[in-house]
Amino acid sequence: MALDDATSQFLSVVAEQGGKPIDRMTPTEARGLGAQLEAMYGPGPQVLNSSDERLPTADGGEFGVRILSVDAPRGVIVYFHGGGWVIGSPDEFDHLGRLLAVRTRCTVVLVDYRLAPEHRYPAAADDSWAALRWVAEQNLADGPLVVAGDSAGGNLAAVVAQRATAEGGPRIDLQVLVYPVTDCDTNTATYVDPDNQLMLSRDAMIWFWDHYVPDPALRTRTNASPLRAEDLTGLPPAVVVTAEHDPLRQEGEAYADRLRAAGVHVESRRFLGQMHGFFSMVNVLPGQQEGLDYVVGEVDRVLSGSAARHQ
Structure with a gap:
């Protein structure tokens, strides 16, 4: 399917x-x-x-979190922004975070993890883990804990979900992975497809990897490429969103398939006519609204199920 008209006009x-x-x-x-x-x-x-809060890092640095609170929250969503571990900030994702907070009636925590190349791998992964643990300790809501992110943020959400499972907590009730980076292989069919070289191209993704993990030998580690984990058993239920015209589509859908094969409940959807980045482009692309509706519906399903179990 061709790009939708709004995306073509924007490009x-x-x-x-x-x-x-x-x-x-x-x-x-x-x-x-x-x-x-x-x-x-x-x-x-x-x-x-x-x-906004500042949190310490194990190596003596610090990073930020932005807490978007709602009245009587049903749960907490810890959101890791996209940007290839090099760009992006809570300011750029504030509108999206507010929409998620209002529509799900959850407190949303936007994680301002440290960026490469000033802070290379595994800084972003370590900051994301520290943020998750901090949120769990704060008891910001009595309801479920959700980790979510798009692109490189989806990578970080998957990474912390794996680590939480391996280390026995914090308990994550849902992981929402929006066109996530799950592997370092830039030679897949969707990576080299000329129709997918749009807002995110293969060359751009290689540029991001080179800044975040310059040593290729480290890129295959599971806290950089979560698709390469040997065992995905016991991970939290997942929602996986992919875009038709996206170099990352194949690895996102491969991760969803591997989760299902490991017995994890997965809801997934490929958004036809959309490109990488559509989910965060509020008031720019109509497809963003459709993507948000889908994610909000899946989060609401988990929240409603949790409430029913506690009655």
Whole structure:
């Protein structure tokens, strides 16, 4: 299926504006792209409270979390933003986080993990784990704990879900993986498909990997490539979203298949006519609303089931 009309029109406007592809930019230049998109998204809906906290790291550094609170939360969603471990911030995902908070009636915690190349692997994975443990200790809600993320954030959500299972907690009730990075193989069919070289290209993804994990030997470790884990038994139920025109589609769907084969309950959907990045493009692409509706519905199903079990 071809790209939907709205996406094609958006890409035409971007092309008319010119500019270098991301893989020819410096990390600082690439981070400026996020600010441009943030202006397009506009402000999100009101929440009960928004606050930022700084958390320490094991190596003496620190990273941030943004807590978007709602009244009488049904659960907590810990959200890891996309951006190839190099770009992205809570500011750029604030509108999406607010939508998730309001529509699911959950407290949403946006994790501002440290970015590469200033902080290379495994900094983002370690920060994400520390954030998850901190959230679990804070008792921000009595209901389920959900980890979620898109792209590199989906990678981090999968990584912490695996680690929580291996180390006996915190208990995660659902993992939401939106077009996640699950493997370091950039030679799959969807990676090399010329129709998929859009907002995220194969060259751009190689650029991200080179900044985050410059040593190829380390990329196959499971906290970088969760698809390579030997055993996925016992992992939390999962929602996996993929986009038709996305270099990462094959590895995302392969991860969903492996979870199912390990006995994990998985709900998955490939969004036809969509490209990588559509889920976060609030007020830009109509497909974003459809993707959000799907994720909210799946989260609500888990929340409702949890409430029923506690009655």
